[in-house]
Amino acid sequence: MKLHEAATAPNCRRVRIFLAEKGIDVPVVPVDLGQAENRQEPFRQKNPMGRVPVLELDDGTFIAESVAICRYFEQFQPEPVLMGGSDPEEAARIEMWQRRMELEIALPIMQVFRNTHPYFADRIDQYPDYGEGQRSHATKRLEWLDKELADREFVAGDAYTIADITAQIGIDFGRVTKFKVTEETPNLLRWHQAVSARPSAKA
């Protein structure tokens, strides 16, 4: 088993943190995003979308999409529970929060980067106005998340889950585009300090 990934990509960090929390060690094959290795052959045979990370199983199967890779390991080794076990309500609650963190926070923050940062200027069509709109959207959602976290320790409830990981990698990636968690959102700050203090945060 091998994980094809890049140190700087937030979706790769999501898988690294997930694996660290599970205590699973997977050999890594670095993909050079700077040289656009992900957008060319032979990488495109692993994932035609040209995105990292990709998990290569021993039988040669490729699993792309960071959350799908996490799902593989969740079922492979259920403990500690990060995506929900056999209880339908728990699994649905975690998935609801995972999706909110992804679609309302991590993805908008990544869109700010893609649409406004010089790194992507020569790589994709950028829409800076849309990027700034996504900044405003993510900022409002972070203020909302701050209020949600007044009542509980973690994003999806009393236990740490993949929803925390997704929020964490989104928010931390936002540093490049000037997102910062401050005392203006005290509950979010407390949560952010807690997840950042876990050993997995270094992954």
Added chain:
Amino acid sequence: MKLHEAATAPNCRRVRIFLAEKGIDVPVVPVDLGQAENRQEPFRQKNPMGRVPVLELDDGTFIAESVAICRYFEQFQPEPVLMGGSDPEEAARIEMWQRRMELEIALPIMQVFRNTHPYFADRIDQYPDYGEGQRSHATKRLEWLDKELADREFVAGDAYTIADITAQIGIDFGRVTKFKVTEETPNLLRWHQAVSARPSAKA
């Protein structure tokens, strides 16, 4: 148990098709999107994101996010398998394809609508150039999906799964913004005719 939803919203149709395939009947409470009922109290207590669908459980718990609602029913009644059972590789493969259909096809098609259609002109900030960029992105991905479907019957393999449902609701919603599956993409057309002929398509 009740499903708060709207007939015209593609994410609501995703849940309706999923339930029809499972043979599960859930009473529906209509939400009036035209009157923006979803963006006001008391609906926002059910889902602070202001989006449909929302599943209300008998204990008063609200589950938002269409895929999280599907997850609830998948674990509640595993057969027929639509999201993957206990085999880690199967579950990860289905989730990979579900996410590709969502992030690369359904979501871009919804972004075309949100950013270019008069319906949203007074409701949100629109970025028409971004919307047209998403049209081009989705069109390329549909051409890629056509090639993928040359080798197999359904999106994630030989069996019908949630990945087919997500592609179906995305593509069908695209009619409003002039997406059409034609003989230029013959494998996609064959697949689209097959999923459209299933009784669940009427849901």
